[in-house]
Amino acid sequence: MIFRAKIKLTDPQIGADQMIPVTEQILKKVITPRPAESHKGNYGRVVVIAGSHTYGGAGIMSASAALYAGAGLITLISDLVNRTALHAQHPEIMFADWTDQKLVTQLIDGANVIVIGPGLGLDNQAQELLTLTLSQVINAQTLILDGSALTLLSQTPEKKIQSDAQLILTPHQEEWHRLSGLNIAEQTPAKNQEVLAAKFPESTILVLKQHHTQTYADGQIYENTSGSPAMATGGMGDTLTGIIAALVAQFKQPVDATVTAVYLHGLAGQVLAETQYVALPSQLILELPVLMAKYSLK
Ligand SMILES: NC(=O)C1=CN([C@@H]2O[C@H](COP(=O)(O)OP(=O)(O)OC[C@H]3O[C@@H](n4cnc5c(N)ncnc54)[C@H](OP(=O)(O)O)[C@@H]3O)[C@@H](O)[C@H]2O)[C@@H](O)CC1
Ligand SMILES: Nc1ncnc2c1ncn2[C@@H]1O[C@H](COP(=O)(O)OP(=O)(O)O)[C@@H](O)[C@H]1O
Ligand SMILES: [Mg+2]
Numbered sequence: 270m271i272f273r274a275k276i277k278l279t280d281p282q283i284g285a286d287q288m289i290p291v292t293e294q295i296l297k298k299v300i301t302p303r304p305a306e307s308h309k310g311n312y313g314r315v316v317v318i319a320g321s322h323t324y325g326g327a328g329i330m331s332a333s334a335a336l337y338a339g340a341g342l343i344t345l346i347s348d349l350v351n352r353t354a355l356h357a358q359h360p361e362i363m364f365a366d367w368t369d370q371k372l373v374t375q376l377i378d379g380a381n382v383i384v385i386g387p388g389l390g391l392d393n394q395a396q397e398l399l400t401l402t403l404s405q406v407i408n409a410q411t412l413i414l415d416g417s418a419l420t421l422l423s424q425t426p427e428k429k430i431q432s433d434a435q436l437i438l439t440p441h442q443e444e445w446h447r448l449s450g451l452n453i454a455e456q457t458p459a460k461n462q463e464v465l466a467a468k469f470p471e472s473t474i475l476v477l478k479q480h481h482t483q484t485y486a487d488g489q490i491y492e493n494t495s496g497s498p499a500m501a502t503g504g505m506g507d508t509l510t511g512i513i514a515a516l517v518a519q520f521k522q523p524v525d526a527t528v529t530a531v532y533l534h535g536l537a538g539q540v541l542a543e544t545q546y547v548a549l550p551s552q553l554i555l556e557l558p559v560l561m562a563k564y565s566l567k
Pocket of ligand 2: 416440441478479480481482495496497498499500501502503504505506507508509
């Protein structure tokens with residue numbers, strides 16, 4: 270049994286010792302062998318809206334991570350300048366120009382999981398894409414908000430975020446500072462729970478990234494135990510968004526899938542750190558299918 274104590278949303282005394290540690294058992298529980306009679310449509314349609322002119326790599330890393338973590342069909346919606354670079358690396362991933370609003374709307378409508386934010390930037394185009402996405406998603410979909418999308422949301426702090434979709438937020442501590450108003454020293458479990466409940470729909474999952482990432486969901490807090498300082502490289506969080514998207518798309522239960530994705534990401538980093546001083550995101554994704562095969566066999 271991996272998950273222990275239940276933590277009440279309102280408990281002001283919640284401390285680090287009451288978090289639920291996540292271990293490799295979660296991989297065995299969630300990652301299951303693929304049924305022989307299945308096809309790409311069974312493993313989810315993921316759309317990644319990411320990667321501006323300046324931060325093209327972020328979109329490519331997110332979409333590539335979704336590919337290696339097993340999503341059935343993936344489309345990167347991005348600045349047109351990123352298309353050739355994407356296809357030079359991963360022709361398996363489809364591409365759409367993010368200025369084509371009709372196509373973007375169709376792709377969002379057809380997706381099971383949408384990622385928005387890695388390297389999105391903060392300009393009008395980015396804001397329009399975020400507004401369109403938030404208004405377009407429905408309750409059968411999962412929307413993962415990361416990077417620039419979180420920074421854009423924090424520019425209207427008075428507004429409670431409304432969305433019918435299952436939301437997953439993946440801020441690092443500074444992004445959570447901008448969103449929550451809590452500086453890093455104030456980011457205690459109780460305060461984080463309080464702000465999450467006040468500003469976001471009840472089902473929202475918060476993945477607060479750090480050395481031992483904390484996932485807040487259903488009134489509980491899961492503390493990740495995998496990972497390595499070798500992972501402290503730009504693009505590592507962009508990569509996590511794709512892994513979460515792929516696992517939600519395949520294994521459906523969003524809390525389990527998210528906690529598993531965070532653990533798997535850290536474990537892949539740890540595997541690289543056994544022989545490397547630094548773990549690059551583009552190397553980390555190569556470990557994912559290997560680890561997933563290993564743990565699916567129990
Ligand atoms: N190759 C690409 O295309 C890449 C594209 N990217 C995209 O760029 C966009 C901007 O994202 P961003 O994270 O780089 O910048 P920003 O939001 O200003 O935050 C940095 C500030 O936060 C602070 N900080 C505090 N705690 C922290 C923590 N635990 N983890 C991390 N930071 C922490 C930190 O503190 P300091 O370094 O000063 O100590 C600093 O002051 C975004 O869309 C992203 O997806 C990147 O992924 C890189 C590769
Ligand atoms: N020292 C560390 N130990 C474990 N994980 C780390 C460490 N440093 C960074 N990470 C992980 O790397 C990722 C960094 O995310 P983020 O800051 O959003 O990166 P980026 O935006 O550059 O892609 C998070 O998942 C975080 O948990
Ligand atoms: Mg980031």
